[in-house]
Amino acid sequence: xxxxxxxxxxxxxxSEKQSLKDxxxxxxxxxxxxxxxxxxxxxxxxxxxxxxxxxxxSIVAEYNNSTINExxxxxxxxxxFRFDPPSAxxxxxxxxxxxxxxxxxxxxxxxxxxxxxxxxxxxEDKGVTFKFNTCLGACPQAPVMSINHRMYGKISAKQAxxxxxxxxxxxxxxxx
Amino acid sequence: MxxxxxxxxxxxxxxxxxxxxxxxxxxxxxxxxxxxxxxxxETISAxxxxxxxxxxxxxxxxxxxxGICYASPVVDILVxxxxxxxxxxxxxxxxxxxxxxxxxxxxxxxxxxxxxVDTGEIKSKGLPYFNELPQIKLxxxxxxxxxxxxxxxxxxxxxxxxxxxxxxxxxxxxxxEDVIEEVKSxxxxxxxxxxxxxxxxxxxxxxxxxxxxxLCNCEEGDPGAFNDKSILxxxxxTAIEGMTIAAYxxxxxxxxxxxxxxxxxxxxxxxxxxxxxxxxxxxxxNILGSDFSFDLEVSLTGESYVAGEETALxxxxxxxxxxxxxxxxxxxxxxxxxHPTTINNVKSLSYAPSILEHGAEWFSSIGVxxxxxxxxxxxxxxxKHPGLYEVPMGLTIGEVINNIGGGVPGxxxxxxxxxxxxxxxxxxxxxxxxxxxxxxxxxxxxILGSGGIIVADDRTCxxxxxxxxxxxxxxxxxxxxxxxxxxxxxxxxxxERMASNKARIGDVELMKQIxxxxxxxxxxxxxxLGFNPIESAMKHFKEDWNACxxxxxxxxxxxxxxxxxxxxxxxxxxxxxxxxxxxxLTNQIGENHE
Numbered sequence: 107x108x109x110x111x112x113x114x115x116x117x118x119x120x121s122e123k124q125s126l127k128d129x130x131x132x133x134x135x136x137x138x139x140x141x142x143x144x145x146x147x148x149x150x151x152x153x154x155x156x157x158x159x160x161x162x163x164s165i166v167a168e169y170n171n172s173t174i175n176e177x178x179x180x181x182x183x184x185x186x187f188r189f190d191p192p193s194a195x196x197x198x199x200x201x202x203x204x205x206x207x208x209x210x211x212x213x214x215x216x217x218x219x220x221x222x223x224x225x226x227x228x229x230e231d232k233g234v235t236f237k238f239n240t241c242l243g244a245c246p247q248a249p250v251m252s253i254n255h256r257m258y259g260k261i262s263a264k265q266a267x268x269x270x271x272x273x274x275x276x277x278x279x280x281x282x
Numbered sequence: 283m284x285x286x287x288x289x290x291x292x293x294x295x296x297x298x299x300x301x302x303x304x305x306x307x308x309x310x311x312x313x314x315x316x317x318x319x320x321x322x323x324e325t326i327s328a329x330x331x332x333x334x335x336x337x338x339x340x341x342x343x344x345x346x347x348x349g350i351c352y353a354s355p356v357v358d359i360l361v362x363x364x365x366x367x368x369x370x371x372x373x374x375x376x377x378x379x380x381x382x383x384x385x386x387x388x389x390x391x392x393x394x395x396x397x398x399v400d401t402g403e404i405k406s407k408g409l410p411y412f413n414e415l416p417q418i419k420l421x422x423x424x425x426x427x428x429x430x431x432x433x434x435x436x437x438x439x440x441x442x443x444x445x446x447x448x449x450x451x452x453x454x455x456x457x458x459e460d461v462i463e464e465v466k467s468x469x470x471x472x473x474x475x476x477x478x479x480x481x482x483x484x485x486x487x488x489x490x491x492x493x494x495x496x497l498c499n500c501e502e503g504d505p506g507a508f509n510d511k512s513i514l515x516x517x518x519x520t521a522i523e524g525m526t527i528a529a530y531x532x533x534x535x536x537x538x539x540x541x542x543x544x545x546x547x548x549x550x551x552x553x554x555x556x557x558x559x560x561x562x563x564x565x566x567x568n569i570l571g572s573d574f575s576f577d578l579e580v581s582l583t584g585e586s587y588v589a590g591e592e593t594a595l596x597x598x599x600x601x602x603x604x605x606x607x608x609x610x611x612x613x614x615x616x617x618x619x620x621h622p623t624t625i626n627n628v629k630s631l632s633y634a635p636s637i638l639e640h641g642a643e644w645f646s647s648i649g650v651x652x653x654x655x656x657x658x659x660x661x662x663x664x665x666k667h668p669g670l671y672e673v674p675m676g677l678t679i680g681e682v683i684n685n686i687g688g689g690v691p692g693x694x695x696x697x698x699x700x701x702x703x704x705x706x707x708x709x710x711x712x713x714x715x716x717x718x719x720x721x722x723x724x725x726x727x728x729i730l731g732s733g734g735i736i737v738a739d740d741r742t743c744x745x746x747x748x749x750x751x752x753x754x755x756x757x758x759x760x761x762x763x764x765x766x767x768x769x770x771x772x773x774x775x776x777x778e779r780m781a782s783n784k785a786r787i788g789d790v791e792l793m794k795q796i797x798x799x800x801x802x803x804x805x806x807x808x809x810x811l812g813f814n815p816i817e818s819a820m821k822h823f824k825e826d827w828n829a830c831x832x833x834x835x836x837x838x839x840x841x842x843x844x845x846x847x848x849x850x851x852x853x854x855x856x857x858x859x860x861x862x863x864x865x866x867l868t869n870q871i872g873e874n875h876e
Contacts, residue, residue: 140579141538143601149543149582170601183603183760184584186543201847202505203700204662204736206750214846226848238848240587240754241505243545245660245734246351246668247319255544259319 129155130162134169144170144180148187156192193228193235194277197221197270198252201238204245209263213249214238216263220270233277234270284563286450286570289441297442301360301401305339306385309358311430312344313515314547315508315660315670316354324374325355332378338385346516348430350417351669353396358430359384365406366399416685422648423672424656425632429516434551437558440519446564448638449523452530453572456638461531465634468642469654474499474590474627475702475731475807477653477720480634486614487532488622494534495623496525498631499595500541500548503587504703505754506734509658510628512670514541514548517632518555522578524631526569527638529576532624537578538599542585553580587758591806592625594760605762606806629658629733650676653719657733663700664739666691673718680714683737694739698747698823702731704754705811707818708747727818744823745830746840749777751815753847759808761850766809769800771850773816780827781841783834790820790831 133154134147147166151158158181167177181187199205199214221229221236228235244250247259251266253273258265300307310326311317326344333340348356353370357380360366367390372380376394383391390398390409397412412418423429432439440446452461466481487494498521502510513521525537539556541549556578559565567575581599583589589604596618598604617623633655637645646654653675659682662668666688673682679699683689690696699709706729709716716726723730738747756770773796776789797813804810820827829837836842 139581141581141599143599145584145598145601146582147601149584176602180601180603184586186584200505201750202754203704203747203750204506207663207736207738207742207747211844211846215844218846225846238846240503240585240757241507242319243314243502243508243511244316244319245506245508245662245736246315246670247354248662248668250319255546256323257314257319 123161126155126159127161127165130159130165134162134165142170144172144177145184148177148181148184152187157188157190160189188235191232193232195233195254195273196235196237196252197273198237198239198242199266200240200242200248200250202241202245204241205249208248210249212263213251213261213266216267217251217270220267220274229274233274286446289438289446289562289564293438293441296436296438300341300439302362304362305341306362307341307343307360309343309345309360309430309433311347311354311356311358312547313347313512314545315512316347316351316356318547320354321373322355325357325372325377328374328377329357329381332381336381336386338381340385343433344435345432346429346434347426347512347670349421349423349426349670349672350396350415350667352667356396356430360401361385361388361390363402364388364404365390365409366401366412367409368396368398368412369394370396417667417669417671420677420681420686421672422656422674424636424645424648425513425520425629425658426516426670426672427636428520429512429670432517434516434518435554437519437555437562437564440517444639445519445635446523446570448635449526449530449564450570452527452638453570453574458531458533461527461638464642465531465637466642468633468637468645469649469652470630470633470637470645471653471720472627473629473658473732475729477730480626480630483614483626484528484532484624486612487534487624488615489533491622492533493536493621494532495618495621496529496532496534496537497592497595497599497618497623497625498525498537498539498628499590499592499625500539500628501583501587501590501595502628502732503542503585503590503758504732504734506662506700506736507660507703507732509660509670509733511541511545511548513628513632513658514539515551518548518552519559520632520635521552521628522555522559522565524634525578525626526565526576527634528624528626528631530574534624535576537576538581538618539578540581540583540589540595540599542589543582544585549580549582556580586760587754588760588806588808591808594806595625596623603760605760608805627732648674650674650717650719652721653730657718657730659718660732660734661687661737662734663737664690664694664742665737675718678715678717679709679735682718682735683714687737690737690739692739694741696737697740697742698738698744698819699728700736700738700747700751700815701734702729703734704751705729705807705814706731706734707814708744708822709818710822727821741838741840743781743830743836743838743840744819744826745777745781745836746838746845748815748819749774749781749841749845750847752777755808755812755815757848757850759812759850763804763806763809765800765803766812769796769809770812772796773813777816780830781836781845783830783836783841785831785834790827 357372471477583598586604593607594604613623756774
């Protein structure tokens with residue numbers, strides 16, 4: 107997601123909680139699409155903040171006349187949502203059959219090796235979040251990966267590795 | 283409020299200025315399926331930079347998909363009083379040379395040229411014609427008639443090319459019943475997978491009661507299918523006009539186009555198009571001066587394949603978990619928020635404008651048997667020319683793969699075809715004679731479904747491909763029906779055992795039992811068809827299964843490679859719940875729930 111979200115590890119300090127609540131409220135109240143539901147509110151928060159803070163659950167429940175249980179139910183159902191601040195960058199690789207046939211596994215392996223991960227998750231330094239994607243919608247360009255929501259097609263394991271390592275280099279620069 | 287004639291006059295004038303004026307028109311394919319992943323961003327910025335640096339006057343438009351995704355980035359240059367030339371694989375480094383040759387020297391360079399289209403009386407000599415390319419020639423574009431030709435940001439271009447004639451005819455000449463009759467007799471069948479006659483579906487809608495809803499389904503989570511997204515991205519107006527026609531026919535007051543969150547191309551294009559349609563009186567109150575009113579909006583779903591199932595889609599529109607509802611009651615009587623609802627796929631709706639414009643007979647004359655019109659095929663996998671091809675029904679799969687797709691590359695042999703999405707099952711290479719026909723394909727044990735065809739060559743083991751398909755089914759199970767939730771998980775376990783040469787005695791029998799249970803005990807197609815990939819692969823590729831299961835050796839070695847797939851952690855996992863705040867009891871009563 108966007109690089110302006112500073113990675114935070116551990117509980118949110120009280121001083122930041124208020125501004126977090128303001129941001130959540132703002133995201134929930136300024137949805138541009140006419141039909142407002144629990145799902146649309148959660149998606150709006152995810153878009154703005156990059157994750158669903160636990161404070162958001164009761165705000166969404168109240169705003170939609172729903173319940174905390176129901177909001178958690180929806181939030182935990184869709185794999186879009188995460189519950190802690192995202193890393194500075196998101197790397198997704200498609201593992202669907204079209205990409206699988208033309209070498210997606212090699213791409214996934216080289217990306218995971220480069221990141222030091224063995225599956226979905228964040229790197230230790232919170233520089234990169236790795237996600238599997240079931241279909242990025244660019245099957246003719248398979249295998250496809252996306253870096254911060256920008257797609258790259260017909261990618262080789264070697265290219266993928268160099269893109270990811272370049273991304274990590276750049277990220278390191280911006281945080282030091 | 284403008285009348286249709288006023289809009290058309292304005293649109294024609296604008297179109298003439300673009301296509302017959304003195305300024306060249308450069309169109310670049312920027313849709314998700316081709317341009318975005320192949321470097322079209324770099325190409326378009328290089329073009330814009332070069333134009334402004336040299337002061338060359340040209341109109342630059344970002345357009346949708348011409349279908350020839352294999353050749354992207356595609357740059358389409360219309361030179362006044364000369365021709366329209368379409369170039370493929372135009373990477374950013376080729377831009378300066380191409381623009382200089384075309385727009386400064388007035389030439390049509392042969393490098394990267396896919397073909398030309400004559401625009402005036404002058405005939406291009408010694409150059410290939412674009413419409414003679416097999417990838418274009420064998421197509422008959424109806425739903426995609428404007429894709430790649432018009433700027434999806436400009437409703438007037440759509441109107442200039444015949445858009446809204448169908449709606450105008452419906453509102454001016456036909457009663458709602460006549461529209462339904464016209465669609466019924468065109469033989470149009472739903473393109474979402476079930477192939478149910480669209481006109482008949484419309485006629486089920488409860489009369490009288492209001493509000494009523496039309497939902498347009500662009501969830502499209504199947505890997506290997508991108509036609510719905512491409513239609514909305516390349517020509518959102520045809521889906522919007524189709525929905526407006528459907529709304530008029532069924533007496534609906536509201537429409538919702540349902541797109542997966544994160545697919546920004548189609549979402550942006552559709553929202554912009556809706557806004558424009560409102561601004562010229564093609565949506566909203568008293569459309570085109572008639573007494574018919576219709577409101578349309580976009581709604582987003584989270585990532586969920588099952589949200590494409592019609593009752594699950596209604597749940598997601600209401601903002602809940604996308605889990606299917608039991609039927610009856612059927613959506614036509616009790617749909618979204620309890621109101622009568624009709625749900626159609628993007629493709630089905632996108633045919634409606636042309637059917638109403640040219641008549642049912644015209645549409646039913648295309649195609650074969652009970653499958654009228656065209657099939658929108660997404661070709662991908664081990665194929666030379668992957669892309670988005672709209673071909674008449676009745677073409678054989680072999681013609682699509684070999685004549686349009688150019689066959690399997692690298693001197694390899696065709697081994698498997700995976701059609702109609704991951705639940706559609708696989709076909710072997712002896713199925714090339716099967717025609718694109720809903721019924722013929724169903725009889726052959728496959729489905730045309732959403733139109734995806736994934737081609738696999740002889741390096742792939744059937745067990746390996748099945749593992750991916752089953753992993754997809756497992757990942758996407760919504761978890762509501764336990765036979766599907768547990769069944770897909772168990773099936774994945776067993777197939778993974780087989781792929782890693784650790785099959786146990788009785789595993790095949792166990793899989794069959796699980797498959798049967800899923801079929802009987804699941805509410806929606808996800809569970810009912812979840813065993814399809816395994817069943818069809820076992821039927822067509824016995825040797826592969828025998829080798830992996832009994833001999834413990836993979837014939838092609840593809841099962842032995844490292845393998846990655848995510849595991850479903852939805853709904854029945856407890857991960858996020860552990861970190862929740864204590865439940866606030868006052869919020870649990872839910873007295874405002876209706």
